[in-house]
Amino acid sequence: MDVRRPTIADVAKRAGVSKGLVSFVFNDKPGVAAPTRERILAAAAELGWQPDQLARSLSTQQAASLGLVVRRDPTVLAADPFFPAFMAGVETALTERGWVLVLSLVPDADAEAATYRSLAAHRRVDGVLLTDLRRDDERLPLLAGLGLPAVCVGRPDAPAGFPVVNLDDAAGLRAVVEHLVGLGHRRIGYVGGDVGMLHGLRRRATFRAALAGHGLEPVGLVDTDFSAAAGAAATTALLDAPERPTALVYASDPMAVAGLAVLQRRGLRVPQDCSVTGFDGMELGAHLHPALTTVGADPLAWGRAAAGVLLRLLDDGRAEDLELPAAALLVRSSTGPPPDPPA
């Protein structure tokens, strides 16, 4: 057996051509006569040769990989349905061209910045996908300074200089409010997420605005870190407030699940005594009792689209922003009319 892997030189020799020709064929460059091309392809197949990405990377100055750096607590991340589906979407866009996803899970801001610096310095990735955008996000200037191309997954709060691939939350959250108000609710509370993250901030603002559109004020509004534990604590706080809500809107499904349990533990029936809505459409929500009314996006499509735009940016030096179909309300059984008397 050959202990040595075949190289492009072996293929060239076998096909009776120069290395350059072999390279042309494998990079779909024009100007190789069909018969020559066939001969080269045959020689490569016989030797089982494929271009070595390491060598190719050094020549092309491309790592042929995209980076995703996620700064979230692993336990919060584990409860979140977004990332696995998002990554699966990214994969579908990368696989066909032989690119690869480099993933980093970091605990805090320092590790996050260090990771981007390291990825850039060692050129481990050609570009990055920016998720969980924050206000005045430090990553934007950092990446610009590093010269590392990026796409924003979600709209940043100021022009970022990077393409944006957005999936609108607001429509879904407005639909939640319409749904609840339509059922007769007037005392609605809100358990928000991390308002350091733009989607947390925007969901809260959208909720407020939608209620105001009906001349209503939230009976309570708590910010959290998106964790189930925080969702439970916030629920307790809202239930203990003087004006008890007849419906609770949560900014994420895991929090809604935890909130549901708090209600049940107090002997309150959902939805008869209090309605509950989630956000993000996690699979498990459909298998709860009661099944969770929520807002479902399509993170897989989002991932595919974001990777596609980043690839285009790398290929062409520029790429258009992209707006995906908005997230939609999924009415299940955790919502219903408020209790009589609506008081």
Next chain:
Amino acid sequence: MDVRRPTIADVAKRAGVSKGLVSFVFNDKPGVAAPTRERILAAAAELGWQPDQLARSLSTQQAASLGLVVRRDPTVLAADPFFPAFMAGVETALTERGWVLVLSLVPDADAEAATYRSLAAHRRVDGVLLTDLRRDDERLPLLAGLGLPAVCVGRPDAPAGFPVVNLDDAAGLRAVVEHLVGLGHRRIGYVGGDVGMLHGLRRRATFRAALAGHGLEPVGLVDTDFSAAAGAAATTALLDAPERPTALVYASDPMAVAGLAVLQRRGLRVPQDCSVTGFDGMELGAHLHPALTTVGADPLAWGRAAAGVLLRLLDDGRAEDLELPAAALLVRSSTGPPPDPPA
């Protein structure tokens, strides 16, 4: 500004030495005089130079990255607390030496095999972490054939030729059975996982053996695909069987959550009418009503250990198997004595 990144040659020139010396310093090779070393380090710092991983990879024939190929449905994956924590653990082992995790999420066996072949052919990774081991796992001979080093995360069903990093499930599952039998349960049903996966198979066998140790037979035993939907369906089947269980043991937390809902939907109280146990210790389980009794492992430690062993294998050409502390029972409130009369 310099449009060109500095190279090792720039650093060498500035320090007044050869490129080789610079390389020696950055690879901790002996034989560089301390003052020279200082000069080189200073020059590199002034230029902001770091070794280029692409070039280094070509020379060393190492990609400096580990691969993780996960073949699971994204929605099942999203419900599973294992992977995010596992990956975070892998990261902690890689970060310190500047290695990186290449992640692939694939839908089926064909895509899985194609991904391993591609990773090997293009040398995108130096080794892979094998999770979700199956019986007669095709990946074992495939990887051996490709010459791609690996470590088994969990014990394979036959000697694999790769180091094994194992975390024993069995102790936890036995503790579940002891706990339930100790509470007085005699009619215990089991909702298993995918028995194509070894941990699914082993949990089932352990459950049976533990029951048998008390002279008991399962009143029902259903295999599933580990999904919440399948967990719900299995629960319905078990409840409709002639001999109704007073306790249900699930092979995963998401299934237990879905099963809980099925029980509640039927008006059965947990644990008064039926006890429920999960497996894997997902965070959300603690925030359910009732809070889920389950078996908690430490996937983060597992990930770190597995990556550590793979790194050792790559460095030394060999590595010892590693046995981690076993998963432990977490008693919460979804378990209690069986209803009277125990019939």
Next chain:
DNA sequence: CTGAAAGCGCTTACAG
């Protein structure tokens, strides 16, 4: 349409 050669930025024997 094809070939010969330089170059990507490192590492690593080999000489001294």
Next chain:
DNA sequence: CTGAAAGCGCTTACAG
């Protein structure tokens, strides 16, 4: 302890 040079396996102008 240090330097000069070959080599990793590709890609890509440049000539013809």
